[in-house]
Amino acid sequence: MRSLRNKSRRRVADLNIELTKLGFHAYLCASPSNIQYLTASSPLRRAAHAMLVTPEARPILFTSLMDSALVKNEVKDMDLEILRTSENPDESVAERLQDFPAEKIGFDELSFPRFQFFRKKLSKRKFEHRPEILSRMRQVKDEAELEILKAAAKIADAGLEAAVEAVKAGVKEYEVAAEGEYAMRKKGAEGCAFDTTVASGLRSSFPHGGCTDRRLREGDTVVIDIGARFAGYHSDLTRTVFVGKPSPRQIKVYRAVCKAQSEVLKRLFPGLKGWEVDAMARKVLSEEGFDAYFIHSLGHGVGVDVHEAPRLSARSQDVLQHGNVVTVEPGVYLPRSFGVRIEDLVAVTRSGPRLLTESQKRVY
Ligand SMILES: [Mn+2]
Numbered sequence: 008m009r010s011l012r013n014k015s016r017r018r019v020a021d022l023n024i025e026l027t028k029l030g031f032h033a034y035l036c037a038s039p040s041n042i043q044y045l046t047a048s049s050p051l052r053r054a055a056h057a058m059l060v061t062p063e064a065r066p067i068l069f070t071s072l073m074d075s076a077l078v079k080n081e082v083k084d085m086d087l088e089i090l091r092t093s094e095n096p097d098e099s100v101a102e103r104l105q106d107f108p109a110e111k112i113g114f115d116e117l118s119f120p121r122f123q124f125f126r127k128k129l130s131k132r133k134f135e136h137r138p139e140i141l142s143r144m145r146q147v148k149d150e151a152e153l154e155i156l157k158a159a160a161k162i163a164d165a166g167l168e169a170a171v172e173a174v175k176a177g178v179k180e181y182e183v184a185a186e187g188e189y190a191m192r193k194k195g196a197e198g199c200a201f202d203t204t205v206a207s208g209l210r211s212s213f214p215h216g217g218c219t220d221r222r223l224r225e226g227d228t229v230v231i232d233i234g235a236r237f238a239g240y241h242s243d244l245t246r247t248v249f250v251g252k253p254s255p256r257q258i259k260v261y262r263a264v265c266k267a268q269s270e271v272l273k274r275l276f277p278g279l280k281g282w283e284v285d286a287m288a289r290k291v292l293s294e295e296g297f298d299a300y301f302i303h304s305l306g307h308g309v310g311v312d313v314h315e316a317p318r319l320s321a322r323s324q325d326v327l328q329h330g331n332v333v334t335v336e337p338g339v340y341l342p343r344s345f346g347v348r349i350e351d352l353v354a355v356t357r358s359g360p361r362l363l364t365e366s367q368k369r370v371y
Contacts, residue, residue: 012083014151015047018144023062025140032109033061034140035100035125038116040311041141042068048081049197049239056090057100061107069100097121101128113137139316146308146316147330152240153354156310156332159200159242160352160363162235166191167244167366170205170233176225176250180205180218183231191235200234200241200313211247212346214303214338225251228345234313241313243334244364245350257347258371260339263295264347265368267337271305275335275353275360281323288337289321297339306334309352331355332363 022045026034036042036058043052045060046068054074059067066085070078075089088103090096101124104112110131115138117125126134148156170187184203191199206216211228223229232245247264249257267288274287285305292298304320309332317325319333327333336350349368354361 010151011047014149015045015082016084018045018047019060019066021144022060022141025144026060026113027062029113029137029140031111031113031135031137032063033059033104033107033112034137035059035104035112035114035117036141037114037121038138038141040315041115041145043239044141044145044311046082046085050077051081052239054078054081056096059100059103061109063107067103069096069103071096095124097124101125104129104132111135113140115141142316145310146325147328148310148332148354149330152310153330153332155238155240156242156352156354157363159196159235159237159240160244160365162191162194162196162237163200163233163242163244163352164364164366165194166196166233166235167231167246170203170231171246171248174223174229174231174248174250176223178223179220180207180210180223181220183223183229184218184233187231187233191233194235196235196237197239198236200236200243204230204232204245206230206346207250209343209345212340212342212344214340214346214348223250226254228253228257228347230346230348232348232350239311241309241311242352242364243309243313243336243350244352244366245336245348246366246368247347247349248369253371257345259295260297260341260345260347261371263292263297264337264339264349265370266295267291267301268335268349268351271335271337272351272353272360272362275327275333275355277327277329277331277355277357279327281317281319281325281327282321284319284327285321285323288335292337292339300339300341301337302340303338306336306350308333327355329355329357
């Protein structure tokens with residue numbers, strides 16, 4: 008608890024240094040993920056309405072009366088403001104902002120109506136959408152965060168194992184998903200990181216197949232994409248398996264995807280740009296003749312959000328740093344036929360990539 012408080016204090020201090028450097032007088036956090044990060048408390052993800060950070064004073068957390076006891080229990084060195092009920096909760100936030108001499112106010116994310124409201128209420132102030140200030144901080148994980156992400160990855164491993172065990176002809180996709188999710192819950196998951204995908208047969212050619220009541224058949228390709236939420240952090244893991252014996256074509260695609268992934272995993276070091284890493288996988292797949300069917304980006308950062316910085320995509324200028332946690336997930340999707348994706352969660356470190364997910368990959 009104490010170390011969490013120190014962590015929160017350090018993150019707020021870092022944000023304030025950034026704000027001062029960039030000439031901001033205040034920063035309004037409305038994103039639950041950013042509030043979780045700055046308070047180092049995952050329950051606050053839901054319990055806080057907004058957070059106001061300023062180099063001039065202690066941060067202010069806005070919360071409903073209903074959640075105020077929880078917030079008080081989690082956070083000690085911040086001011087608490089109880090939202091007045093039965094009206095627009097942003098009225099309270101705007102009032103507090105009015106007390107500030109702040110001219111230039113940064114914010115992370117606001118719906119258009121909320122943004123309009125603040126602009127109208129505080130017409131003399133300048134509001135700037137600057138989500139990258141926090142996403143840059145969040146993408147570099149410390150040791151404690153890496154431990155939590157490792158635990159989340161381990162839970163996903165257990166979920167995947169249970170799901171793969173359930174794969175056999177006659178079983179429905181959602182039954183496979185249910186086995187995986189149940190196993191994750193029993194291992195301590197707070198929930199799923201996202202809706203589990205179990206996409207079989209032709210449906211495996213849809214990267215975001217979700218799952219349906221389709222029954223698995225002999226010869227099917229099955230893409231299972233599963234992840235856990237643990238202590239407010241996420242994991243993301245995909246394996247592709249076959250029902251019965253795969254055909255030579257299925258094996259060829261599977262091997263190509265495996266090769267693309269292992270090439271990247273060998274050479275994932277700080278200093279590389281997102282597009283360079285993406286290109287490594289694309290090059291292997293082009294040598295195998297499948298690059299035209301790799302129709303998404305190679306990977307993304309994972310942390311307080313399942314999708315965050317840095318991005319590993321064809322256009323990403325993000326530079327990998329020690330402490331990044333990313334997915335490496337090449338895929339090949341043959342239209343009207345089948346698809347294969349293999350995904351692991353990896354920590355980028357000075358001494359090389361550290362795999363967080365450890366599910367085995369069948370070799371064909
Ligand atoms: Mn992913």
